[in-house]
Amino acid sequence: MGLSTPLSRDLGIDVPLVAFTYEPAVAAAVSRAGGLGVLGALRFTPEELDDALAFVAREAGGAPFGVNVVTPVSSEVVDADPVDLATKLESMIPDAHRDFVEQVLEEFDVPPLPEGEEPPRGVLGWTPQTGAPQTEIALKHRPALFSSALGPPPAESIAAAHDLGIPVAALVGKVEQAIKQRDAGVDIVVAQGTEAAGHTGEVATFVLVPQVVDALQGAPVLAAGGIADGRGLAAALALGAQGAWTGSVWLLTEEMGLPKATQQLLLDAGPRDTLRSRALTGKPARQVRTPWIDRWEDPATPDPLAMPLQYLLTVDANARFRHHGRHDLAGSPAGQVVGRLDAVRPVAEVVAEMRAGAEAAVARLREAAGDGVPA
Structure with missing residues (x-):
């Protein structure tokens, strides 16, 4: 038995599993293993990001990969070019x-x-002046997915991605944000519960995901927050999502280093x-x-x-x-699921166990539903 959803088929991946990471080696390894590695652009300069995405594309061996940029709706913004921006902000x-x-x-x-x-x-990619060059570099590498966090991507970024046939995803922490993202032209919404690592809202994954699925009426949703094994992936599908967006589980992989x-x-x-x-x-x-x-x-x-x-x-x-x-x-950004991580493992092993665990969980549900399929 295999796992497949309309979104995973559209993205060209074997398992409906997306992995967010700031380590290029992890992103490439996830993509090689059948998921979709998404590289976080935030900490890279445009030149570094160009090199990092070239590495991911090369090491992924032709498998699809994605890129995530940060486009905060609210931040301290000053009128300055990127060269002078940090100095002016530090003066504040x-x-x-x-x-x-x-x-x-x-x-x-x-x-x-x-x-x-x-x-x-x-200043990293937290301002319009620094985020725009990252977007330009990201789209140059023709990722299978372009995603953003902390707010709707700029309209010009969505249009540029769509012109290249690249779907756009965005992370949200409440249903109102999901509707706003959809109305802005975002194709895929990542419903991220408060359990997740990094910037999160206050609503738990099991509450948020079905709300977002129902509100978007058929638009693809990825579930995020507290997912680190196959049971979590299967639960995401049961809630109506078309896959899982994961993060903390990749911190304790060999490739993360x-x-x-x-x-x-x-x-x-x-x-x-x-x-x-x-x-x-x-x-x-x-x-x-x-x-x-x-x-x-x-x-x-x-x-x-x-x-x-x-x-x-x-x-x-x-x-x-x-x-x-x-x-x-x-310290380190980490979600609540870090409490269940007990070993440092290769990325391929994590992906394989998540796939097998999800398939086993789905089989148990089928047996519980009485269709005769053994667990």
Whole structure:
């Protein structure tokens, strides 16, 4: 028995499984294994993204892949070209916030970076000035799917993708956003529950997905949040989705290549060891709880700044965490399902087990329905 949906057939994949990742090797490996690897563009410069997508296309061996960009509806935006943008935005950061960060780093005994080493100063793809070049590069590589998060893609991005015959997907956290995305011309809606890693809303997956499916009246929906095995994939299909959008499960794969200390942090984390916090980006994002994150949650702490100012405020701290091996402070975006991940495995093994587990779950449902198919 195989698993197939109209959307998986349209995308040219063997299993209705989409994997979001910021690691090109993971995206390529998922696509090779029969799913759709989607590379997150956020952390790449346009030049880096060009190289990364060329790598994915080459290593995927002709299998389809996708790209995700961030197009926030609300963020601190200033009138400046990309060269001057970071400098102008950094000038907007209050001194009190800078003082607080230095105070906490001193308390945690995190030394400065060595002389001559500087943290990255880019703004990532969180503004119109930086997101547009990423979109241009992404579409140049003719992905099988172009997706966005934190708001509807710009109309010109949707039109450019459609002109190339590329379907557009967008992530949502509530049904009103799903309707807005559909009306903007988005082809596929990813209904992402609050359990998911990164930027999420407040509605759980099992509540959100059927709401979105019903509201969109036949438009394809992918379910996201809390899905890390075949039973989760089968549940997504049972809720009316045409596949699953996954993320956290790929963090603990060999191809991801996380430092051993970060892998152990994730292996040790339980489902209650994650929380939605604005400490990372300025918008609520689910991540592993650390003492650094807890300090930002303290009511006595200055409120996190708007996106992308919070990233610019903390970029030096995060660079210092990485350089000095303080993975106990740096943490990682992760969904609640991290509590069920107990080993570092190859991507191909994860995909194969998700496919087999989903097929077994569907067989059990058929048997329970009394059609005589054994589990």
